[in-house]
Amino acid sequence: MNLYGLIGFPLTHSFSKRYFTDKFVREKIKESSYELFEIKSLEELPTLLKKKDLRGLNVTIPYKKDVIAYLDDLDDASAERIGAVNTIKIYADGSTKGFNTDYYGFQQSLVEWLDRRGESCDNLKALVLGNGGAAKAVRVALQDLKMEYTLVSRQKSDDCASYEELTEELMNTHLLIINTTPLGTYPNTEECPLIPYEWVTRRHFLYDLVYNPAETLFLKNGAAKGAATQNGLKMLELQAEKAWEIWTTEENLWSV
Numbered sequence: 001m002n003l004y005g006l007i008g009f010p011l012t013h014s015f016s017k018r019y020f021t022d023k024f025v026r027e028k029i030k031e032s033s034y035e036l037f038e039i040k041s042l043e044e045l046p047t048l049l050k051k052k053d054l055r056g057l058n059v060t061i062p063y064k065k066d067v068i069a070y071l072d073d074l075d076d077a078s079a080e081r082i083g084a085v086n087t088i089k090i091y092a093d094g095s096t097k098g099f100n101t102d103y104y105g106f107q108q109s110l111v112e113w114l115d116r117r118g119e120s121c122d123n124l125k126a127l128v129l130g131n132g133g134a135a136k137a138v139r140v141a142l143q144d145l146k147m148e149y150t151l152v153s154r155q156k157s158d159d160c161a162s163y164e165e166l167t168e169e170l171m172n173t174h175l176l177i178i179n180t181t182p183l184g185t186y187p188n189t190e191e192c193p194l195i196p197y198e199w200v201t202r203r204h205f206l207y208d209l210v211y212n213p214a215e216t217l218f219l220k221n222g223a224a225k226g227a228a229t230q231n232g233l234k235m236l237e238l239q240a241e242k243a244w245e246i247w248t249t250e251e252n253l254w255s256v
Contacts, residue, residue: 008060056247064133105239130180184216202226
């Protein structure tokens, strides 16, 4: 039996378990299962890694950055550059290597979405809302797309503006707004990032990494102003397929 799973805390819902369980049935992948491993501390990870038949893990909040200290190696092209891991490959000798497939999922889904809308990454500047592990992958993806961006968070810092500093001019020049925070995720559906929605227009593109619910309050507020909107479902599907490729291929096929 080949065992895969997800670590995080809390694991109140899981796209990954449903996605891979359906994938195993749909593609007739035998002798494989996907489980949830809710761990309260990463100190539990070394014991989990010794579990028989465990081939790979996905990593979610709050462990994407701290898990690096528990791994033997990092993928140069993804995890090391980003400083966060969401996929762990476990080799036959028990050694581990961390990857970041959020990068691939976000970048590919963004390019496809903008292309369908007749827009080019070359013509846009972005606001990246949030400064956690997911934001790190988004920032590197935007850098590789040569897209200018401004990081926005609750707390102002040297490289990060605060929500209070979002002026009408900044909103008018940064037409792609990306929510990397968990705000609005079920069941807390009445929450959203506190951007000045009164300055959102039909020229804006609002991308939310949250996928549950399908339309968050962030996206609803944007749609009410005529903005184009997209949730994080396609990103999740793409990053899940990249994780599967990593787990089931002997060589590192990571590409950017």
